[in-house]
Amino acid sequence: MSASDRTIQANFRLFYFLAFWALGGLYPLLSIYLKEEIRLSGSQIGTLVSIGPIVMVIAQPVWGLICDWTGRARTVLVTALLATGGIGLGFLFFDEYLPLLAAASSLALFQGAIIPISDTLTVNYAMRHRLDYGSFRLWGAIGFAAAGFAMGWLAERFGLSVIFYGFALTLWLGAASARRMPGDRISMRMDLRSGLSRLIRLPRFALFLLATFLVFGPIFANNTYMGLLFQSSGATVAGVGLGFLLAAGSEVPFMKIAGNWIRRRGALAVTLFAAGISALRWLFYFFEPDILWLYLTSVVQGLSTGLFIPAALIYVRNLAPEEAKTTAVSLYTAAGTGLGNWFCTLLGGWILETFDIFTTYLFFGILTAVGAMILWIVLRLEKTGTKKASPEPAGRP
Template identity: 90%
Template sequence: MSASDRTIQANFRLFYFLIFWALGGLSPLLSIYLKEEIRLSGSQIGTLVSIGPIVMVITQPIWGMICDWTGRARTVLVTALLATGGIGLGFLFIDEYIPLLAVAATLALFQGAIIPISDTLTVNYAMQHRLDYGSFRLWGAVGFAVAGFAMGWLAERFSLSVIFYGFALTLWLGAASARQMPGDRVSLQVDLRSGLNRLIRMPRFVLFLLATFMVFGPIFANNTYMGLLFQSSGATVAGVGLGFLLAAGSEVPFMKMAGAWIRRRGALTVTLFAAGISALRWVFYFFEPGILWLYLTSVVQGLSTGLFIPAALMYVRSLAPEEAKTTAVSLYTAAGIGLGNWFCTLMGGWILETFDIFTTYLFFGLLTGIGALILWIVLRLEERGTRGADPVKSGSTDTKKDLSQTRGKAFQ
């Protein structure tokens, strides 16, 4: 490997570390800032935070068109990073609910470009050089986990406003790193009409999308409400960061083991197991466990989220016909990371205001339990030979390649 290649690869790892540091430093503490500093109600927090996923789902295809039209994806990425960091600082100067909604929506507008464009540039480079995309993206998981602890520690010693300075600074450093990325002309367009009619006529695919909505929603909404959960059990702001470090950090080793588990048991079985673990964890939090139990059970996130995300993506790709794989993945992402995240974050805030944070997690647990039941139904359909054995279980070459590209997806 030449010195130039080593420099490029190190830059990719640095980029993901910085970008997910920004996200990991903001996510667990934003709800605490909105509650303690701005004095927003639970429903207001839920509405404000939930607006991001919907805006990103709507605007990501637009960013794809911009990249295709300009032919300068790297320049678009740098612009989005600079703009997102600057808009994030806007939270420091506004303390009214409606203007904060406008800032959150504008932030999501530009933030929605970051992950799709950077992932496309990275995957293209990895494929050209026969490298493992996961070896780059895992640094994002590291940055996300460490940032929660570091920013919690800083917020405890200074003030919660530090999370916005950290968010902007690391995104701007990420923009400097993005300028060094190789390649510029890439296509991010997805033709949602391609194969759509075939997909919606597949009962298992439709059921799996519904299950993804119910399981993924609480997983991503937890990033918003976990800080309030820990505080309600007596944790300091720094303690919230420690909990986030344990939870997010636990996903990395399980994602590394996910491939072997999927090949041995099948992707669908792994998703069912992971969903069941998630449901039990959320319901357990309803019983108001002490702070020590919260710390101990936070590492269960690796066993649930760290397995569910790669296994679910593998199942979707294996289920869809070849000409509709891209469409299937797009629908799966929109259902879980977009709509599921929006719905659970919004409802979680309403339940928080009406009842308490522990009831919010009961709602997460019941919803995830229903999702697990739907996965069980899909599994039974598989066992009856509706379409044959799960292709993922065979451990085909394409499956192994796809699996290497899913590591770190928990932190989108």
Template identity: 40%
Template sequence: MGMPFWRRESVSISGLFFFVYFVLGALYPLLSHYLKSIGMSGTQIGLIVSVGPIVAIFAQPFWGMLCDRFQMSRQILSSILLCAAAAALLLLWGGRSFIAFALLYGLLHFFQSGAVPISDGLALQYAAHTGIEFGRIRQWGAIGFAVATLVAGLLADWFGLGAIFYVYTVAQLGAFACLRGVRTERSMGTVNVFKGLARLVRIPRYMLFLMSAFLIFGPINGNNIFFGLLYDSLGGQVAGIGLAFLLFAGSEAPFMKWSGFFIQRLGLEKTILIAGLVSALRWLWYGTSPSPTAVLILFFIQGFSVGLYLASAAQFVKENTPDGLRVTALSVYTSMGLGLGSMATNVVGGMLVDAYGILTTYTFFGVLTLLGLVPLTLVTWFVKRKDTVLQ
């Protein structure tokens, strides 16, 4: 007998998350090295890296509203994955100059930025129907990212840094294949997303959470950009950077899987608050110049902070926004953190590196995250959920 459909769908949606995050692990950790290898200056690399978050600020809400308006999340995500795969090859073949690479990189991010929030929406829908915890699905994204850092690094050593774009393309096709086994359900009637956005703005818990995401999510992504500089300044070897990313990303998976345990015992809001506090303490500790060995030994801090935060944050958005606007709400949240928050953090962080050094940048990350705990505290203890807004 064949595998039951619900089981096949579980494999498909886990595979989807594996590949959606595999593409991120294949491309971004080695992107700056690739740009340097084709003659880009440090300033040019910084400007190119900033293109992604800038595009995401506008692209993610666009894709979210499109999904909620037409109730075709799976079809839209299919198109996004194929277009992103094609854009990666264009980037490799045509992005030899600064202007050309920046434009094509922006095109890639226009499609790429929609994949994560739409996938989250599909997974949350699946979790609601099956009773499976979202963190158990989301953990496959962390596993995919971790495996990708190893695979892409090895292939880049064997065939050159350009290999990361081929790995990216193949992984997008893998995500497309897995998506074919994922079902979606349409809401009754169409959704007026512009009126829906006005409804989202009137949800105090959601707006406070967006403020928090801007302040907490930015440093999380800023660490992906600046960790290499930090590790080098601490006296670590270049080879240790790849090992650190592998350990960091790998540690997220078990904590995402265990997120349901923490949520059941502490509550959703307190789980997010604790994850944010651990993130703040981590950045402040990095700012004190610890030994590279200590950073590697305590790799699991990333899992306890980032893993718990990412798994719990998407669930918070789902539970505090209307069902018909779920993808829009997730996209705006991702745009605020991954887009606007990352852009602002990277710009200020880079200025601090030039003026005061990398340790000051990480102290800044810690202070920023502590500020992000303020709106989270309001959400946890003072601003209660109003179910009438979610109808």
């Protein structure tokens, strides 16, 4: 490997570390900031945080068109990083609900470009050089975990407003890193019409999308409400950061072994196992466990999220026909990280205001359990289809 290749690969790892540090340092503590500093209600917090996923679902195809039209994906990525960091700082100038809602919408508009474009650049480079995309993306999980702990510690000492400074700084450093990425001309187009016509003929795909909505929604909404859960059990802001370090950090080793588990057990079986673990975790939180048990069970996130994300993506890609893979992945992302995230974050805030944070996690647990049952149905359909496709053994003459 040449020195130039080593530098490029190190830069990809640095980018993911910085980009996900920004996300891990802001969103786990944002709900605490909105509750303690701005004094928003639970429903207001849910609405404000949930607006992001919906805006991103709408914005991501637009950013793809911009990249296709300009042919300068790297420049678009750098612009989005700089703008997102600047808008993040804008939160410090508002202390009322409606201006904050507008700021959250603007933030999501530009943030929606970051991961799809950077992932496409990274996958292109990895495929061209026969490298594993996961070896780069893994550094995002490390950055997210480290940021939760570090920013919690800093917020404990300097105030919660520090999370916005950390968010902007790391995204701007990420922009400097993105400028050194290979400037490939990439295509992010999606043939929605022909892709949908093939996918709607696959009942298993529709069921899997519904399961993704029910399982992924609580996983991502947990990033918003986990801080409030820990605080309700007596944790300090620094203690919240420690919880996120344990939870997000546990994903790293399981992401590394996920490929082996998927090859041995099958992607669908792994998603079912991960969804079951996730449901048990959310339901356990309904019983108001002691703070020690919250820390101990937070490492279960590796078994749930760390396995579900790669296994679900592989299953969707394997299930979809070749000409509809891009459409299938886009729909899968929209169902889970978009609509599911929005729905669970929004209703979670309403439940928090009406009841308490523990009832919010009961809601998450019920949804995830239903999602796991749907995955079990998909698994049975797959096994039934395999048996029907197998030739009958020849009878005796």
